[in-house]
Amino acid sequence: MPKGRQSDAYLQRHTSTIIPGLWPSHQFLAPNEYPPEVIGIYSYLLRCYDNEHFAKFFYYGVKPNAQTKDFLAYLNDCERTLSDKNQVDIERCMIVNRLRQYLEQNREQFQSILNRIQEYLHLYMSENLTVTSPQTVAELQQQGEQQNECALALDQVYRMRRFQFYADSEVRKKINLIDLQSWISSHLQLFLCNIPQSPAHEQLTQQLKILINNSFFIIQHPSPPIATHSTTTKEPVTAKIHCRILSLLDTSTTQITIDNITPIVRVLPTPNQPEETLQVYPQQPLTWETFTLTTALNNRRNFNCAKISKIIFRQLPDRSEKQKVSKEIKPHYAPLVYCIDFNIVVTVHFPDGFSSIQHSLTVQSAPFGIVSNTSQDGDLFAKVFIQDLKSWRSVVPTSNLGIPSLMTADLTIDEIVNCIRRYFIHQTGINPKSWVIPYIAKMLNTDCHNKSGSIENLCQASLAKILGQINFIAEHPVLSLFHSDGLFLGLCDSNTVDNILHQVHELYKVSVCAIRLSELSRMKNVKDIGVRANLIESGSTNPRYYAFDGAKLSCMLGVFIIRILLGEAARFENILTTVDAKDHNLLDHTANYANLYDSEKLRLICPYRERYLSLWECPHNEENNELNDPDSSLPSGLSPV
Structure with a gap:
């Protein structure tokens, strides 16, 4: 073995991150x-998620013997760090106030x-x-076949949970990585003993290769899913892309050697593209690298992990002569969808001089996108x-090595809508209100009604x-x-809101408002997303529209x-809390919700006293009797509140 390889093996055996x-x-x-218990307004305290301004600020995690009072103390510590230097702290302050109010009123429930x-x-x-x-x-x-089935199911779950929330009861996971590692280690020893002396050593060798294939998992697929080069x-x-792959094989002995991984970043083909x-x-x-983890029995387990944090786009030597001589032609990296192939070589060393077996495998990551500027993010992320979704929805083992292959059945709207619902929970940490998913389904069905072509293209x-x-x-x-809470309707049909x-x-002869997101059918692109307000004033019949x-x-x-709360927004003192026609409590006082987010600290750092501060991008024009576009962005003016 070369000296460099010996050095790598030594490091793997003797250094570890605890x-x-x-x-x-x-x-x-x-x-x-x-677990499902993490989903709720308190989820920001309990789970990691991608948000540079809020994730690290609020994440506390679940420590041994955690108590509700620990989280309350943590929120108080968070509040003390807030200042009026940036507007992000204003939003953080409102979140601190709401979470603290929830914990104080639900101590026993949160402890449970x-x-x-x-x-x-x-x-x-x-x-x-x-x-x-x-x-x-x-x-x-026989156990090897069972192990292969469990490993493929577990890999699929990792891929499913990349963008979507799935509880354990909703997936077919049969084993965790700790037990799978134990199972693989046990079987590996049996293969080492049986292959040299068994008449069926060729068949056992094939089983050993399946075991090796089942020993590598991407535990963090490329993140963020869209990166700018x-x-x-x-x-x-x-481009900054983070991805981690885990090995379940024990390299602390001389029986297994795993070469350093050579990742290949490649563009995923579009239909009919060779x-x-x-x-x-x-x-x-x-x-x-070796990481030592703690199990429920307080035992230590070692896992080998390799990670990538940056990808490099190097022009290949065989690029055309035209590209070489022309200064105007630039390499084209975006907007494109890529994946990472982790090429791995494993060598199994047998006792008593039996010839070693070398096995090569490739573990493919989930797709990710590369853009040259953020204006390309929205469309590429949809792709x-x-x-x-297509990469994991129909994964089945089709080869004698247990290597997964893809079925090509077309997606359905129901599948896409279900995945959007799970993505909503994954991203926000809460469940969408009852009207959100039916509204989304209606929009996508409208896109596809009486039209030919693939659903994913029609819905793009x-x-x-x-x-x-x-x-x-x-x-x-x-x-x-x-x-x-009901203060913000989120995704909904503006016409339904108006009705x-x-x-x-x-019914009540009062001014009433509703706060929502931009109407999907009126948006030209992702840049048009914003927080809107529909308002019907007392004595009026026509709704007016505003954008924060x-x-x-x-x-x-x-x-x-x-x-x-100061009574300076009388037109907005009553708010629509639902667009569900079955709900009899449609209307409430806005102040009942505003109280949940208020505090002395908020009033200290928020510039609410500025006399001519306008909340709106598209204010009510008192001299114009025509309805303003509910989702337009007109020049700023004085705030109606």
């Missing part, structure tokens, strides 16, 4: 797996939630392998979302807007709390809350 505690260990092994999460952690991080050791070669082969005028062109015409970009080799434009709106809520998490506003106005100033949304929401 991850103490069940919750951090669980987050390492399954970063997108949560924490206890159930602790039980879930012990179950997931347990060592419960109940499979008996096979006594014959036939039993070993650096300027093409300066080499090398790069793969040989697509560019591939070899990356720097990745080294394996990545569909590609991701609407899907980009829908996912963009969900991401918008996730970027401003106070909106998810508003939505959960209900008319009914309520006629998107450039200062966090600040404007804080100002709105305070002005409601």
Whole structure:
């Protein structure tokens, strides 16, 4: 073995990163797996999610013997760090106020939630392998088939949970990584003993290769799903993408050698496009690192992990002469959908001089997108979302090595809508209100009605807007709390909102408003997403429409809350809390919700006293009797409140 290889093996055996505690260990092994108890307005305290302004600020996790009072103390600590230096702190302050109010009023209920999460952690991080050791070669082969089925199901679950929330009861996972590692280690020893002396050694060798295939899992698929590459005028062109692959094989002995991984980034082909015409970009080799985790029995388990944090786009040597001589032709990296192929070589060393077996395999990541500027994000993410769904929805083992293959059945609207619902929960940490998903289904069905072509192509434009709106809520998490409480309708039909506003106005003879997201059918693209308000004033019959100033949304929401409580927004003092016709409690006082988000700290850091501060981008024009477009963006003016 070359000296460099010996050095790598030594490092793998003798250095390790310790991850103490069940919750951090669980987050390492399954970063997108949560029990249903985590979903709720308090989810920001309990789960990791992608949001640079809020995730690290609010995330507390679940520590041993966690108590509600610990979270209250943490929120108080968070509040002390807030200032009036940036508007993000205004939104953080409203979230702190709401979460603190919830915990104070629901101490026992939240404690029960924490206890159930602790039980879930012990179950997931347990060592419960109940499979008996096979006594014959036939039993070993039979268990190998069972192991292959469990491993493929587990890999599928990791892919499903990348963008969507699935509880354990909703997936066909039969084993966790800890038990699968134990099972694989046990079988590996049996293969090492039986292959050299068994007449069926060729068949057992095939089973061994299946075992090796089942020993590698991508536990974090490419994140973020859309990344912007650096300027093409300066080499090398790069993009920040994080991805982690885990090995269940034990490299602490001389029986197994795993070479450093060579990742290949490649463009995914579009329909009818030959793969040989697509560019591939070899990356720097990745080294394996050892991480030591804690199990429910307080035992230590070692896992080897390799991670990629940046991809590099290098022009291949065989690019055309025209590209070489022309300074005007620039390499084209975006907007395109890619994946990462992790090429791995494993060598199994047998005792007593039996020839070693070398096996090569490729583990393919979920798709991700590369853009040159953020204006391309929305449309490309819709493509990545569909590609991701198609990559795991019908995975079945079709080869004698247990390698998964894809079935090509067309997607249905019901499948897409179900995945959007799960994506909403995954991104926001709450369940959508009852009208949200039917509204989305209606929009997508309208796109496809009496039209030919694939559903994913027909729905592409609407899907980009829908996912963009969900991401918008996730970027401003106070909106998810508003939505959960009933202050914010979220995704809904503006015409339906107007009809209900008319009914309520006629019944109660008062001004009434509704706060929602942009109407999907009136949006031209993802850039048009914003927070809108429909208003029918007392004595009027026509609704008026407003848009919160998107450039200062966090600040404007804080100002709105305070002005409601000060009685300075009389037109908006009554609010529509639902568009569900079955709900008899359609109307409520806006102040009842605003109180949940108010505090002395909010009034200290929020500039609500500025006399001419306008909340709106498209204000009510008192001199114009025509209805203004409910989803337009007109020049700013004085605030109607």
